[in-house]
Amino acid sequence: MTNWSNSDIERMRRAIELASKGEGFVAPNPMVGCVIAAANGRIIGEGWHEQFGQSHAEVNAHRSIREEDLHLLPDSSWYVTLEPCNHQGKTPACSGLIESISPKRLVISASDTNPNVLGGGVERLRKAGIEVEVGCLEKEVRWQNRRFFCNADKQRSYVVLKWAQSSDGFMDPRSSNERTAGSGGRAITGLEATPITHKWRAQEMGIAVGVGTAVIDEPELTVRFGHGKSPRAIIIDPQERLPTSHPLLERKGLDQTLHVCRGIGKEPKHKRFWNPEDGLLSLMQKLWRQDGISSILVEGGANTLQHFLSESMWDEVKVWTASHDLNGGLKAPSWPKEAAQPPYESGSGFAGKDRWEMGIRPQDPK
Known part of the structure; x- marks a missing residue:
């Protein structure tokens, strides 16, 4: 040595x-x-x-x-x-x-x-x-x-989970039944948190949401503060519920949104066929091997995040916690018990009154 x-x-x-x-x-x-x-x-x-x-x-x-x-x-x-x-x-x-x-x-x-x-x-x-x-x-x-x-050793995309929650653990003041198509998202954190969130986006090559979040919130999924490229949008939609007129599907060229859904045969340029029964690992392998997406920020919704947590398909988790309660609404996922402090950088901080935390998954072969 x-x-x-x-x-x-x-x-x-x-x-x-x-x-x-x-x-x-x-x-x-x-x-x-x-x-x-x-x-x-x-x-x-x-x-x-x-x-x-x-x-x-x-x-x-x-x-x-x-x-x-x-x-x-x-x-x-x-x-x-x-x-x-x-x-x-x-x-x-x-x-x-x-x-x-x-x-x-x-x-x-x-x-x-x-x-x-x-x-x-x-x-x-x-x-x-x-x-x-x-x-x-x-x-x-x-x-x-x-x-x-991670790409070289595991042949898959590196996965970062991210969400924002109230101090009592809710992601949205509305319940699932109250969240309707095109009604838009509800900000949980203050404006001071936005530049940090967009920096997190710029660090990854892809940004994924479930179809529910895409249809209800109609997010832009872009980097609009600071420097860096916007990640490629990925919509996880096994039942193919996303309307063909959705704004995220209007992007063209290298920034074209990837629509993940069930299917067989030759894939259209903007679609990636995937069966949920094969597990999220198979999807992360596909997005790395086929599209070269080295890392993906998963921003929601609650069900999609929970699937990644349940299948232990994550490498980092980043969570904003606001200073206020919502007293009900859409429940946020639970912070994973196995999450450890990151080395060589801070695992928490504040932007205004909002606190962020970062955890990493202990090494495993997956």
């Missing part, structure tokens, strides 16, 4: 910080950062993966080096949060770039479990005579890229 120096930890932490700048822009790729230090310890290059399909962190860090510092590269040390790719995809292999430069040392935080990469980049660079060490702040990087590792 390597005893990492303070300099190693400091530089890798900076690389992790750089990687975070890609959040919401690089999925389904992982967030990756890179720091290049000269032999005397001076940082001469920094970069991160900025946009899906564009240059990787190592390339951007190399490009950032000033011309007068290029002669320092042979004795330099590179700090990369994830094992350099070893295959040609949308961009050339980063291991090839590093091999051509042949720095003295390469420090990698976490190995890439992608079969196209796993160990290949490390082996290639060690054979080229570069000193390669792996594991500096590995747990932090695996947490930062938990969606990516």
Whole structure:
């Protein structure tokens, strides 16, 4: 086990910080950062993966080096949060770039479990005579890229459940019978909570609701505050109750809403056939393998959220609790007893008078 120096930890932490700048822009790729230090310890290059399909962190860090510092590269040390790719995809292999430069040392935080990469980049660079060490702040990087590792290891979308409730545990002042088509949603939290909720949306590639929520609330399911892309809308509708004229079905192109329903045979472009009897795991596998949706925020309604909880098909849960009571209405799901505190970041906070909590599911093979 390597005893990492303070300099190693400091530089890798900076690389992790750089990687975070890609959040919401690089999925389904992982967030990756890179720091290049000269032999005397001076940082001469920094970069991160900025946009899906564009240059990787190592390339951007190399490009950032000033011309007068290029002669320092042979004795330099590179700090990369994830094992350099070893295959040609949308961009050339980063291991090839590093091999051509042949720095003295390469420090990698976490190995890439992608079969196209796993160990290949490390082996290639060690054979080229570069000193390669792996594991500096590995747990932090695996947490930062938990969606990516879920995709690679479990071959399914990463699932985040989210809802808002009153202090006495209700999601809506109306009962199920009082909630009619097109009547709209009812805000539980104050305006201060909205930017955080929309940030949560921007962190995921998909956003799912059940057909009841789609028909009654007619939600936009978009990011309208802050920065980041709107996730792709997914309507879970096994009985195909969604009207063909529903606003969410009017979206076209890459943002076209996915309508999940029963069916056999060839799927229309905007539909994904799924039988509830096969379980939500099969749907999450399908949405990852077929559509490349690395993560999904499930926003409701209560029945849909409860199905995900009952089948233990979740990785994170995020809940807003308002400061006021509703004294009746639509009951919210219960906070899962097995939910644990997230590592490396806060598990709760406030926006105005509203409190949010975040929990993670302990590791399991599913």
